[in-house]
Amino acid sequence: MNSQAERGSGERPRIDVPRTSAAGFVALAIVSWIYIVSGDSGLWELFTVETWKEAGDFLRRLVGLETDGTSAFLDAASWKKALRLSVETLAMSVLAAGIAGAAALLTFLPGARNVGFGQSGGARSRVGVAAFFVTRGAFAFTRSVPELVWALLIVFVLSPGVLAAALALAIHNYGILGKLSAEVVENLDPRPARALRAAGAGWGQTLLYALLPQVLPQFITYLLYRWEVIIRTTVVVGFVAAGGLGREFRLNMSFLHYDDVGLLLLCYLFLVVGVDLASAGLRRLAR
Amino acid sequence: MDSRRLLTILLAGALAWSLFSVDWDRDLVHPGGFGSLADILAALFSLDLSPSFLKVALSASWTTVAYATAGLTxxxxxGLPLGIVASGSLGRGIPARLAGMAAVRLMLALLRSVHELVWAWLLIVAIGLSPMAAVLALAIPYAGILGRIYAEVLNDVPEAPLRALRASGASEVGVLLYGRLPMALPDMLSYTFYRxxxxxxSAAIFSFVGVRGLGYELQISLDDLLFEQVWTLLFFLVALVVLVxxxxxxxxxxLTS
Known part of the structure; x- marks a missing residue:
């Protein structure tokens, strides 16, 4: 908006991107709602007494107020199992973050426009430009496909378990981390690298002493943020990749053991809050 | 100790611990897993681009977009009203409002802690399988995220214009409507578009609980081992995400320039 004023009055007004986009989004929203509500959407059922009665029943069973036998919340064996699965889920999330972080750290560099196009050290080469597009394409592809879909594909090759789940989570997050770190490199202060090169440093030395020290803190921060997202998603991937809380959640849902589901949800919430706190603490160390 | 060194040790330790949780002795790859991998990769070179299937993929893409858009709206x-309350911009100092603010913040945290697919599953059991359950399942965690970000953005606007409004006799609601919201709008819009x-x-994976869309078709094709169709659907999904x-x-x- 300010940029238009700065451009001066001599120029023809260009398309107002935010305004047209907002209008476009509103139009899209209207069409989408009409499309959904015009079918058998279940919208009107939301306003019936039966729906709310059933939802209330489900909620009561979820919190263990209505069970056949002992509620899972009062059963030591259920707690023990849930805690073991929580630890396994935590390990899955750490492993996923670790694999994604390591892979992104090894490959983000060619994905930065200024590196690939030779603006920061080295000449512009066809190889660099090609590597830029290949890397960015890989980031876009891995990032666009959700973790759950990766998991569905991976269980065709790997046995269901911790590794399969972690790998599915890692592939998606690799694309996100790679893109973010490549963008960090693009926005770097070019002066340290220039100074080093002027002093006769080679490409490897520039990388080690100018690029990485600037990129790493930001990279670690992103990685820790992603860990918070990963722990939330680990349960979902566990539905198909059969690891951690997700598998047990799915089983208990299909056996209609809703009090067990409630216990697992409680553990899930504690895990999410715990990881959020741990990530915030670790991020403070990275600064 | 140097905090960065401590961080390095902690992260390396966590990764090492997580590696032990994998049962490396067991068969990690299926018997025949490499065969399936070869099949999957081979299918990449024989995408199913028949007009009838493209039509299926296109209509599934539209369904996914419709769910995503409806859920986001x-x-x-x-998220907007919750965010306004959570930001405390309706006035602070009164204990009741402070308590309300804390309660809404806790609620936002609870909404966004649970993944949308878990919400979807719970909602489907609670209110029955319907498109509305999917829209709600998307809207709940996203409202938690948007509400929190809206609250932060509303809090971060410069104070001086607000003071000017207050000096000219505007009420807290007036300050919100004519000061905070207009100033915060670009950032709020920007974040919403990012989401x-x-x-x-998110909308693409609701198939897992039986809602139509790209993921639904993907799962059907996977069940039939039609990897040519799987790849076509994956490319549709990638194109959709990249376009958005x-x-x-x-x-x-x-908005930011």
């Missing part, structure tokens, strides 16, 4: 509608990309991906990403990043650029 509902999330905005829920649109994520919403597309391009749109949303152009909006964000024009």
């Amino acid at each position: 509902l999330a905005c509608a829920i 649109f990309e994520c919403a597309i991906r 990403d391009l749109w949303s990043s152009s909006v964000r650029r024009s």
Whole structure:
């Protein structure tokens, strides 16, 4: 908006991107709602007494107020199992973050426009430009496909378990981390690298002493943020990749053991809050 | 100890611990797993591009976009009022309002802690399988995220114009309507558009609980081992996400420049 004023009055007004986009989004929203509500959407059922009665029943069973036998919340064996699965889920999330972080750290560099196009050290080469597009394409592809879909594909090759789940989570997050770190490199202060090169440093030395020290803190921060997202998603991937809380959640849902589901949800919430706190603490160390 | 060194040790330790949780002795790859991998990769070179299947993929893409858009608009509608309350911009100092603010913040945290697919599953059991359950399942966690971000953005606007409004006799609601909201709007819009990309991906996986869309077709093709169709659907999904990403990043650029 300010940029238009700065451009001066001599120029023809260009398309107002935010305004047209907002209008476009509103139009899209209207069409989408009409499309959904015009079918058998279940919208009107939301306003019936039966729906709310059933939802209330489900909620009561979820919190263990209505069970056949002992509620899972009062059963030591259920707690023990849930805690073991929580630890396994935590390990899955750490492993996923670790694999994604390591892979992104090894490959983000060619994905930065200024590196690939030779603006920061080295000449512009066809190889660099090609590597830029290949890397960015890989980031876009891995990032666009959700973790759950990766998991569905991976269980065709790997046995269901911790590794399969972690790998599915890692592939998606690799694309996100790679893109973010490549963008960090693009926005770097070019002066340290220039100074080093002027002093006769080679490409490897520039990388080690100018690029990485600037990129790493930001990279670690992103990685820790992603860990918070990963722990939330680990349960979902566990539905198909059969690891951690997700598998047990799915089983208990299909056996209609809703009090067990409630216990697992409680553990899930504690895990999410715990990881959020741990990530915030670790991020403070990275600064 | 140097805090960075401590961080390095902690992260390396965590990764090492997580590696022990994998049962490396067991068969990690299926018997015949490499065969399936070869099949999957081979199918990449024989995509199913028949007109009838492209039509299926196109209509599934539209369904996914419709769910994502509907869910996101509902999330905005829920997140905006919650965000306003959570930001405390309706006036502070009164204990009741402070308590309300804390309660709403806790609620926002609870909404966004649970993944949308878990919400979907719970909602389907609670209110029955219907498109509305999917829209709600998307809207609930996204409202939690949007509400929190809206609250932060509303808190971060410069104070001086607000003081001027107050000096001229505006009430807290007036300050909100004519000061905070207009100033925060570009950032709020920018973040909402960023979330649109994520919403597309989220909407695509609701298939797992039986809602139509790209993921639904994907699962059918996977069950029939039709990897040629799987790849075509994956490329549709990637194209959709990349398109929305391009749109949303152009909006964000024009809002922040």
